Amino acid sequence: MALTQSDIQPSAKGLEILEAIGDLHGGVEGFDGYELSAITKLFPSIEIFEADQNYEYTANVVRVLGALTARSYADGPIAPSSTTLNKVSDIFQSGSEHVPFENVLQGMLSISWGGFFLELYRAIEQLYAVPRLAALVEAWPTSLPYRNLADLLESHLAWRPKEDDALAKIIAECDDTIVAPLRESFSGHRDGDQEIAAEKIAADIYKVRNGLVHFRAALGTVQRTDEEWDDMISAMLDLVKDVYRRHGARFNLEPEA
Structure with missing residues (x-):
């Protein structure tokens, strides 16, 4: 029936x-x-999911779609490990409501590892102004969301943060559970371990970004194994979840009185 x-x-x-x-x-x-x-055995396998209305994420169709896609992902053009797919699912289910979930979903549906990386990079890029704005608001209080403040500074003063410097400041705020995977996956070619500073990790991440975005002989192409890409994506997922947990609300909303 x-x-x-x-x-x-x-x-x-x-x-x-x-x-x-x-x-x-x-x-x-x-x-x-x-x-x-x-x-x-004559029909395709069927998986049935029921959305629990008690969870906040089920009110957002993109989050539901992302969680289901992560849990059922198989035989796609890239091969994320089960650990990485669990992290993707976790972002959709328990990440801050301010995470740009469309980017994460688009990344997971990319036909290449580089496409996945760039979508996660864009999610972090949106918050590049936050460390500077937080310091500014300490001296010049305002209830404007950081998003609005960043827009005003760029449109009226032509100011925007330098990307690698801003990324370094964001990484420097994170604890070592977030920094260590970034260090190992992006900066493993450097000598030392704990001595590799946030600035160098940020420079290595930014170099990958440039190699994917720009098509110039001097930059070369980004060559990584599936395992290396998987480690990089896994580390970026941790970073996205962490920074939006800490800064997402202040970036998008006025602080509560």
Whole structure:
């Protein structure tokens, strides 16, 4: 009944169906219906999800779609590990409501690792002005959301943060559970470990960004193995979730009185 109502078509070919159930039909002695196991193998696997309305994220269709896509991702053009896919799902389900979920979803649906990386980079890029604005507001209080303040400074004073410097300041604010994976995945080629400063990590991330965005011989192309890309994406997911947890509300909203 469920199969006929949902109009799910068999995945098996006609000959396979004939071989599986062709000898069994009404009028054959002893026939009392088909075994479910014989029928189900003729149809594609079905996964059913039920959205729990008690969760905040289920009110946002992009978050629901992102969580379902992460949990059911298989045989795509890239091959994120189960750990990375769990992090993607976690961002959609429990990340700050201010995370730009469209970017994360678009990244996961990209046909290349580089596309995924760039969408996560864009999510961080939006907050580049935050460290400077936080210092400014300490000296010049305002209730304007940081987003509005950044817009005013750029449109009236032509000010915007320098990208690698701003990224370094954002990374420097994070604790080592966030910084260590970034250091290992982006700056592992450098000598030392704990001695690699946020500025160098930011420079290495920015170099990957430039190599993907610009098409110049001097920059070369970004060559990484699937495992290396997976580590980089995993580290960026941690960074996105952390910075929006700390800064997302102040960036988009006026602070509560």
